[in-house]
Amino acid sequence: MGIAERKNRQKQALRERILDAARRIVVREGFAALSMRKIADAIEYSPATLYLHFASRDDIARALCAEGYAQLLATFVPLMQIADPAERLKALGRAYVAFGVEHPETYRLIFMEDPSYTGAALGGAVGVGKDEGNAGEPSANTRRGHSTTAPGNAAGEASEDLGDAALQIMIDALDELRTAGRLPAPVASVEPAVRAEALWASLHGIVALYLTCPVFPSAPLDTLVGVTLDAWLGAPQTARAGGSANAAVRGEKRPKRLPASSTDPPPRPPARRKAAGP
Amino acid sequence: MGIAERKNRQKQALRERILDAARRIVVREGFAALSMRKIADAIEYSPATLYLHFASRDDIARALCAEGYAQLLATFVPLMQIADPAERLKALGRAYVAFGVEHPETYRLIFMEDPSYTGAALGGAVGVGKDEGNAGEPSANTRRGHSTTAPGNAAGEASEDLGDAALQIMIDALDELRTAGRLPAPVASVEPAVRAEALWASLHGIVALYLTCPVFPSAPLDTLVGVTLDAWLGAPQTARAGGSANAAVRGEKRPKRLPASSTDPPPRPPARRKAAGP
DNA sequence: GTCTATACCCAGATAGAC
DNA sequence: GTCTATCTGGGTATAGAC
Missing domain, CATH: 1.10.357.10 (Tetracycline Repressor, domain 2)
Structure with missing residues (x-):
């Protein structure tokens, strides 16, 4: 199954490129300036492609x-x-x-x-624990569908x-x-x-x-x-x-x-x- | 000159209404959700009117x-x-x-x-003083033209x-x-x-x-x-x-x-x- | 002084061709 | 897998009629 693995590697590579570009934008212009279009521009892909690797801008963040x-x-x-x-x-x-x-x-x-x-x-594993759920709704869709298809990506899970x-x-x-x-x-x-x-x-x-x-x-x-x-x-x-x-x-x-x-x-x-x- | 004063009072009143609405929005939805359109909606005026009282959204902030x-x-x-x-x-x-x-x-x-x-x-009056100008450019137009015509408005100046x-x-x-x-x-x-x-x-x-x-x-x-x-x-x-x-x-x-x-x-x-x- | 209308910008996300 | 084209929705600020 060498072919599938190569494709996986390529997919991972692009994922990394996206993340790299995103990091550069955040570092240079701040998080507020991070947009899908800008990332796409930076890596010279179309915005639509990003959605094959990340479900949303929030996911990238x-x-x-x-x-x-x-x-x-x-x-x-x-x-x-x-x-x-x-x-x-x-x-x-x-x-x-x-x-x-x-x-x-x-x-x-x-x-x-x-x-x-x-x-x-913070998993909340430390200390006494909390009441009052303060987290809110900002995108409950942490990982849905794509972007988690590949198992061993850097710094994705825990x-x-x-x-x-x-x-x-x-x-x-x-x-x-x-x-x-x-x-x-x-x-x-x-x-x-x-x-x-x-x-x-x-x-x-x-x-x-x-x-x-x-x-x-x-x-x-x-x-x-x-x-x-x-x-x-x-x-x-x-x-x-x-x-x-x-x-x-x-x-x-x-x-x-x-x-x-x-x-x-x-x-x-x-x-x-x-x-x-x- | 009672007429001019009345007009001034009215202008001040609207200014306060704008600020009230803006404060409510910020308090309820956060600063990021503050927009001229929303303020205008809240006070039932057109967005354009706001610019007669404040130079920009930043000015309101x-x-x-x-x-x-x-x-x-x-x-x-x-x-x-x-x-x-x-x-x-x-x-x-x-x-x-x-x-x-x-x-x-x-x-x-x-x-x-x-x-x-x-x-x-912070006027920087306290302490030793700083080097490295970190403030940046975000709208150097603090007060220009209107909005400062009336002298004694609450919490505007110092x-x-x-x-x-x-x-x-x-x-x-x-x-x-x-x-x-x-x-x-x-x-x-x-x-x-x-x-x-x-x-x-x-x-x-x-x-x-x-x-x-x-x-x-x-x-x-x-x-x-x-x-x-x-x-x-x-x-x-x-x-x-x-x-x-x-x-x-x-x-x-x-x-x-x-x-x-x-x-x-x-x-x-x-x-x-x-x-x-x- | 206030409005309508608009110019111009940017964004996230998706459909469907290739 | 990738793109083009587009939908939808937001925003600041201004011109010009009333």
Whole structure:
């Protein structure tokens, strides 16, 4: 059956090209500027062809999200080697913020755009659980018909686990710190999941404000991250008290914005779009 | 000149009707669903008429933002009476988050939508200042021609001050705490503006995740707020150590979501739109 | 000051020829 | 499998009659 396999490979290849083009558009012009026509233009196919690989624009967006989750988690994994939980957690925090700064449109897409996109990363396996279904109806047709015919495509399926995994990494580090008695009292006295969620929210706040508010960090970003991590983890209590664990508390030496700009150009704001037909 | 005044009043009245309708649409369907056609429909005028009062859809959005800033600041003002700076700060934090939860679409609009909207609140008067102009071009025509003919319209002009004022309230409370020696060491050792920005970011993170991520707070929202404030302000160090200052650390008594729902219905996500022609 | 009508743009999605 | 052509529906903004 070599012929069928070749056809499958070709189909996969086109699928990847579509996703590549879509990613480039999102990165350059923002998610709002992503349209089927633009993707089709970019890969020099007709718009109709896209629908043989993805059920809808939303479907493509979800695939991009899955990639984003994987990318974020991939930046976390090597940091798990850090033995000291406090250092590990700080590295994770800095990596998280750096990811958001370096990939603004990707970060926007997966964490700031649409509840159904953001929710796809968290299976809800962590913590207590929720009431009030807030997800809503935005396209309940996650995968219908085509686009899932081929089994082993990259980052298509279990994107739910990725977000949970990232959160779990933080929970673990926090737990180690707690059992070692190295957390400030108010932080130590809550449930692990709550701790992790709250810390996550703090980091997300920094990134989100940075990406949305032009005049936000009047302070250098890593200063902000440093003081936030210190507030949560407490200053190191092994001797030499008072000082912060972060080197750049007043760090005027470092560049104001972490890596100046790495992958994505600065967020290109509006460019709105309309809703679809039937 | 009573005739001219009457005409002016009428013009103002229609302006208010437009803004009212726009606010209702944003609150009910989200900012993305706001369109000139819809506003015109709602007030039973033709779309063309709107352009006699506002230069563009963007202009209307800015006016709504200004209202939002004023509204947020108004919830802060009464809390300034609280004598104890720690209690004041906690009340401010809770009020901030509550505002975001009770007015999700308003909060989205002013803090999560567009850099040019969010930036309008902060004059940049606070803190060190920034480099890298990130604002961008989205409609530099803030006020041109009409719509500013009448002088005393509500919440039209100095919206820049409002955001700064809110931040300043937080800075002041933090300063009082610091001079009283009641801040944790890592938090006390940074500049006041940085402290305030970082705390603000933490609170924003909670609200932003709550509004965007369907499965985010597996913990009750006020638990999250409580532990965050405790992390920043430290547990009260006057005797009875260890315990948190916030009553609801494990508070299963309270409703999961603060006021169930007050003004705005739950965020109604997408509904995108396109960019305009010349 | 307000309207109708319209120019012009963009989008998502599909039918049916090839 | 791919395309052309098209349907349907949205949008901003303006010209010109009343």
